[in-house]
Amino acid sequence: MTAAGSTARAHGWVAHLRDGGTTPWLAWADDGGSAASARALPGAQQLELLRRLNLAVASGAGRSGARRRDHARLADRVLTTSAAGRGKADLPLLGLPASSFGPRPVDPAGVSAHELLRVASAVLADDLVELGPDPVRRTWAKPWRRRFRLVGDPVVTTAAREHLLGRGRPEGGPRPFVVAVGAPLDVLLAHTWTQRCFEHGSRPWEDWLRFWRQRDQLPARVDLGDSVRRWNGRRPFVRVVTDLDLLPRHLGVRHLPEVREPGADQAELARRIAAVVGLRVPASERPALMRTLQRRIPDTGVAPVGVPARERAWVASSAARMTRELTRAGYPVVGDLADLAPRSAPSAATGADDEQVLELAIRMIVDPAWRRTRATTREVER
Known part of the structure; x- marks a missing residue:
């Protein structure tokens, strides 16, 4: 296959994933009948994470929140999110023309859970920053309280x-x-x-x-x-x-x-999210956001x-x-x-096992229940 043909095939696969498809890259043979797009291809981490998110939605993990009309927005967010940490370029797809510099091309299905978590944690960090901290419940200090x-x-x-x-x-x-x-x-x-x-x-x-x-x-x-x-x-x-x-x-x-x-998977995912949140907000605001995550993160039963x-x-x-x-x-x-x-x-x-952490991250991305506004008690300033 020519370079143009393989690039067109890759863009066809990206369109397939944007539509909710779950076919792995090496099993994809349809170029969609279109010429290669001028748009740069996302990295293998982003594409494989989106494929796994599609699998989770298809299996029912996202039925409560991931509506079809929201899928395009979710796909855009995942495909445009840079992998957190390391500061290196995204991983290119195996089978496409590659530069002699930078990371070697990879099969997305072989990308480790650790690499996929770099993208997933950045997506969740942005969700958390957008959500903002939960209000702290306060009442007037009782004068007879024990100090x-x-x-x-x-x-x-x-x-x-x-x-x-x-x-x-x-x-x-x-x-x-x-x-x-x-x-x-x-x-x-x-x-x-x-x-x-x-x-x-x-x-x-x-x-x-x-x-x-x-x-x-x-x-x-x-x-x-x-x-x-x-x-x-x-x-x-x-x-x-x-x-x-x-x-x-x-x-x-x-x-x-x-x-x-918290279980080991919850703590490890929080650790990764905290590193990204620290780049999004001032240091003084991070603890309140992370405590909000601690209250809302789903239970998994992991020790x-x-x-x-x-x-x-x-x-x-x-x-x-x-x-x-x-x-x-x-x-x-x-x-x-x-x-x-x-x-x-x-x-x-x-x-923590990286696969367990990734499973939790995928669950939180496709199901927005944890992001919904909670009923909170009116805050009374002392």
């Missing part, structure tokens, strides 16, 4: 902080109790990384763990003793809580909502990240060191400091 300062487990404390703010019990005030929320150290580490993904973003889970292990140091939000000292907590006004059933009592409420623990076996000895020694420091400090403990030791059974999942 507290929450530190420790970021997933638990973030959810509790928002719930209490909505009930008129914000943090701070004169001489607050510093409530340090503990958990097995492997869980604390996983929760800290996960919450970073839903705030400012982070490096990949295992890279992040390796960084702290090489320094033989715990992150600031994980080290409970250091967290208490940063807030100048004095012994009578400190509680280290390892029994979460007793946490509400020490915050002056009867109960707290159940904590939604949270876990500490790999090669890091467990370091985690165990770090937990023992933190336990000794808290014991020497003499802070009142609600529960048992022995609960800070890592779980005896390692987590079944240590990190």
